[in-house]
Amino acid sequence: MPAPEEEFVVTPYEVKGKIDYTRLRELFGAQELTPELLARLHHLAGGELHPLLARGIYYSQRDLASLLDDYAHGRPFFLYSGRGPSGPLHMSHLIQFDLCLWFQKRLGVPMYIQITDDEKYWARAGLTREETAQWGMENLYDILALGFDPKRTHTFFDSKSIAALYPLAIRVARKINYSNVKAVFGFGPSTNIGLVFYTALQSVPSFWPSWAENRSVPCLIPCGIDQDPHFRLTRDVAEGLGFPKPALLHSQMVPGLLGEGVMSTSGSRADDALFLSDESWVVDRKLRNAFTGGRATVEEQRRLGAVPEICSIWALWRTRFAPTEAEFNEITRTCRSGELLCGDCKARLIERVHSFYEEHARQREKVKDWAESTIVTVPPKPL
Amino acid sequence: MPAPEEEFVVTPYEVKGKIDYTRLRELFGAQELTPELLARLHHLAGGELHPLLARGIYYSQRDLASLLDDYAHGRPFFLYSGRGPSGPLHMSHLIQFDLCLWFQKRLGVPMYIQITDDEKYWARAGLTREETAQWGMENLYDILALGFDPKRTHTFFDSKSIAALYPLAIRVARKINYSNVKAVFGFGPSTNIGLVFYTALQSVPSFWPSWAENRSVPCLIPCGIDQDPHFRLTRDVAEGLGFPKPALLHSQMVPGLLGEGVMSTSGSRADDALFLSDESWVVDRKLRNAFTGGRATVEEQRRLGAVPEICSIWALWRTRFAPTEAEFNEITRTCRSGELLCGDCKARLIERVHSFYEEHARQREKVKDWAESTIVTVPPKPL
Secondary structure, eight states, rough: OOOTTTEEEETTTEEEEOOOOHHHHHHHHHHEHHHHHHHHHHTTTTTTOOHHHHHHHHEESSSSSHHHHHHHTOOOOEEEEEOOOOOOOOOGGGGHHHHHHHHHHHHOOOEEEEHHHHHHHHHHHHHOHHHHHHHHHHHHHHHHHHTTTTTTTTEEHHHHHHHHHHHHHHHHHHTTBBHHHHHOOOOOSBHHHHHHHHHHHHHHHHHHHHHHHOOOOOOEEEEGGHHHHHHHHHHHGGGGGGGOOOEEEOOOBBTTTTSSSSSSTTTTTGGGGGTTTHHHHHHHHHHTTTTOOOOOOOHHHHOOOGGGGOHHHHHIIIIIIIHHHHHHHHHHHHHHHSSHHHHHHHHHHHHHHHHHHHHHHHHHHHHHTTTGGGGOSSSSSSO | OTTTSSSSETTEEEEOOOOOOOHHHHHOOOOOOOHHHHHHHHHHTTTTOOOOTTTTSEEESSSHHHHHHHHHOOOEEEEEEEEEEEOOOGGGHHHHHHHHHHHHHHHHOOOEEEHHHHHHHHHTTOOOOOHHHHHHHHHHHHTTTTTTTTTEEEEEEHHHHHHHHHHHHHHHHHHHHHHHHHHHHHHOOSHHEEEEEEEEHHHHHHHHHHHHTTSSSOOEEEOOOOOOHHHHHHHHHGGTTTOOOOOEEEEOOOOOOOOOSOOOOOTGGGGOOBBTTTOHHHHHHHTTTOOOOOOSSHHHHHHHHOGGGHHHHHHHHIIIIOHHHHHHHHHHHHHHHHOHHHHHHHHHHHHHHHHHHHHHHHHHHHTTTTTTTGGSSSSSOOO
């Protein structure tokens, strides 16, 4: 939803300005992810909370309470998240999949991944079909390599899964009109008709298990809050189609390494994003050059401490690379106190990132054997 | 294209008012089907012309001359026409398929039929998906039963063929924006996003053989002139995608039996259309009650003659039921002279319609064995 009087704009197709996340949640009409809800998640997961939840990166939600009520009454949910394959994955993209993986490992729930190679072709004039299809497979390997269970993970790769998605997309599309997508996405006369249609396909996975099994199966969608508009439409049409509204968990986006706005591959700020595809020396260069909350001199930093809240390195510790609260709190504390200098902090993070990349590369080779087999190509019913 | 200052409106989704066909052709920017072009078709077909061509029902075209040039130089074309399955076929729907069949029988060219069960669901709020899918198969049986060659006839049944159509539809859709479809179809804010997207899918069959065979294969689309807007868009995007522009042959629509406007199933004028599904006694009733160009009394008609141009019965002789020019001219002459009275003319037509329906029902049973096998479900290439 563009917010013309605000200093920022957030839609699935544009993120601009300095985002006030609380204000954005209010603008979108979403609810707070309260301490009470976090406590329920903590309990559900057997007494732990994923760092992305514990540290407030997921901060907003829709209908999470009723999803948890359902779960408590023996009606498990499934997970759905997706990726628009316009290039390699960067750290901000992992936020949703890391949380999905945590839910899958803790609760054994099924995961549905959507790879929107059609949408990205429609959204980015500079990309060829070959590119979005190729990135789609590369991205899928990267996602699965995080540790998803081959037996419980299903992929809708739009161009390969269209026969499976389309019967339900036809029904969804009749319930959404041009003025809906214009209002929600800010589309205009020059928007191509593929993009206008697209949200119908993005709604389908939310309903898939309910459709396939002829019963109401709750859905949880962890996503960047910029994707909320898609799912507002999905939620609006759900009940008219006889399906439950998907619940949402909204995350903030990871700040870019250059210290301006969110980590992004759009535009020309190549060094702003840390990509999974980056070679080791590129990781080093990007992180060494990354914007921090440090002071002008070592002396000043020792005296005043640094400012983690504005630091792109701290953001990476926060979202992914400090697995325990103890370590994360220690990093934050020593940063703020001036004990931890930026150079040392970066060197430590670089090492941690390298370990992750090495392990990820190993896992990635393994998933290539079975990634294709997760792709759904057949609808559960003809209409 | 809506023509606000005209007394009629013709789009694929609305036909209203008394159509001035010459003016409509000019508004659409199409060319006349000239005597010279008809002579070339006559020659091509080995010295005959289909009645729909000879009698001016097909009256407008785009790029027919270059299609015939190609044919003369050893580059045969293929045929493409379609049907939006909102109910049973009526006589106006046969105009395109009768001409396609004639081309296929004379020249042995391939025929591609598109059954748009998704589009009709989007265009008609009163229809269920089950209905458009069911009508799709019923309509396909009726079309194939006209005499199409199973070996040379292929069907795109949208909901069943989507995996085959979608890879190319993705490319088409990026080239058409909302303002294009708004201008061409008169779409507005309340148009659903399925219908906005639809024209991308309707373009695909025009390009299919060229796409599949990696060479330029000319396409001829016989269609009601109300469908021209779809194919204007198709023609606009063709060259940018590396395909030849399809040539078009435009027909007028058959007048309704009630004597007002074109034969139509929309609205509540059930007896306006003669359906292939009508039982024998219904055919009798509809034709006996049909509006004619006759006079108030027999005496007056004998004296003044009748007016074939406004007669719905004469329109049926003209478009389908008088196979030879000799018979058609005799009917027209004796109608005009007062020799042929409406009751006798109707009785003769009713008999002719019954024979056709009986033969058609026999053929229809036979095509059920192979209709499904004409449906294309696999794309020729993945992207």
